[in-house]
Amino acid sequence: MTPNAIAILRRHGPGLLLVLPALAAIGFLYAYPLLRSVIFAFLDTQGGVTLAHVSRALAFYGRDILFSIGVALASLALIAVVSITIAGYLTLGATPWAVALLRWLYRWPLFIPFIVAAQTARSFLSRNGLMNSVLMELGLLSPAAAQSLLDWRGLILTFAWKQVPFVTLLLAGAMASLDRATIEAARNLGAGRLRCLLGIVLPQVRPNLLVGLILSLVVIMSVLSVPMMIVAGNPTMMTAMMAHRVTYYGDYAVANALGLFSYLLTAFAAWLYLRTTLAREVRR
Template sequence: MSDRLKIALLLAPALLLVGGLFFGGLAVGVVRSLGVSPALGGAGPTLAAYRTLLADPEFLRSLALSLHISVISTALAAIIGVAAALLLRRTFVGRGVATVLFQLNLTVPHLVGAIGILYLLSQSGLVARAAHGAGLIGGPADFPPLTHDRWAIGIILVYVWKEVPFIGIVALAQMQALGEDWESVARGLGASRWQALRHVLLPLILPGVLAASVIVFAFTFGAYEIPALLGQSYPAALPVLAWRRFTDPDLAARPEAMATALVIALLSAAMIWAYVRLVRRGVRA
């Protein structure tokens, strides 16, 4: 028996379990989104749920809000993460301690960060009360709304706080693997420090940063708990909207809930597909 066959046989039970749960759940979601539900008197496959979503202002606002959260969170996390990696690659006193502190919150659940934001930055939080005590505002209610607000500032803060170390560690690992030879050659040929960074180092670490950013985007786009805790009730993020419709006492809303969940999955898959295309194009170039 070859080594490859042994590895395949060892992995088969886990892969069958994970694949069965994933693709089984996906298949059920597709079937239910098409209205195929004999228990509810469904007449057969239909795209009525998707047509309803596309004509539903609440869904469109939720989609725009989710894209707003994911795009801004991912962009800020990538920029700050790469900047932090550039600082941490240098040799300075306390670098090891700084690196440990930088990646410390990787072990902290998102929910803990959300509760921290709620206690600190809500209009009844510690910062609002401290500002009122210092006479900066007339009362805690005058504090700018940073949670349950229309711009999802609290949600974005949690995601940026949590994902900056993730992207930063990926970028730092790539920089350390590359070393400084490429930049030294560029500097030797007359490039400035900024030109070496922009035209040499950043393009070399871009594939890894893009991969990490795609993961962050897919996660923030499909995550439920943070928007449910820190988001406003209307419009709600897509995962929150999907859950509300799934738990609606009116079972006729179930196909729309499944369709909403599939839209989340399809948009996340589209991001992954676009990333793969970019990487392949870069390899060919």
């Protein structure tokens, strides 16, 4: 080993030892399974390269792929709107007790596991669930008009309810760190709170919003318990179909091919974020 290599090792060795356990965990738990699933999606039983598994995944589960993309995009849109509203009121709200109550309430779903959230949604959104029962007791809904929301609507509401607190925390923290002089100047010139939120505050915290939405997309595309417990028929989320393919057929190849579409969707979202961020840095 050369003297330069020894000097570099002495200089950076302690730091490398500190990050080595984290790197090993990422490599073993995430990078290796990802690489393995991508490779085996294109290998046949003899080890040759094939597109048959991808073709079968598209033929069998094309509707589920489109359904998953639609549910994910609708959930992200709802998450964005609600998170911006809550974070904006926490930052610009003029009623102290309402701000304190909202700050105390909105974080609760953070500590609830997805499987519990799914079971709660089943009890709340079913035809004889709590929501319809309350509406019927109030005279706002007749028993004949009651319907179950345990379909794509239930998925969107459950994903949004679970992820809104996470995105709101990112946005509220970013909004709290902004210089309030520009906000106060706009208010003094007659701008309302909504205009300040959309025209001044939101453009400055857009990167934080994009990070929260991309991380939420990864969660939505990876959660199994919610689609399994809320949607009984087809189409459903790709995660449920992957589990079905493995559990009932032992077909890991098609399941891996189906997982490719989840990888592509999340990778595309990450690429959009990086492109937006780099474009912003270039303009600066």
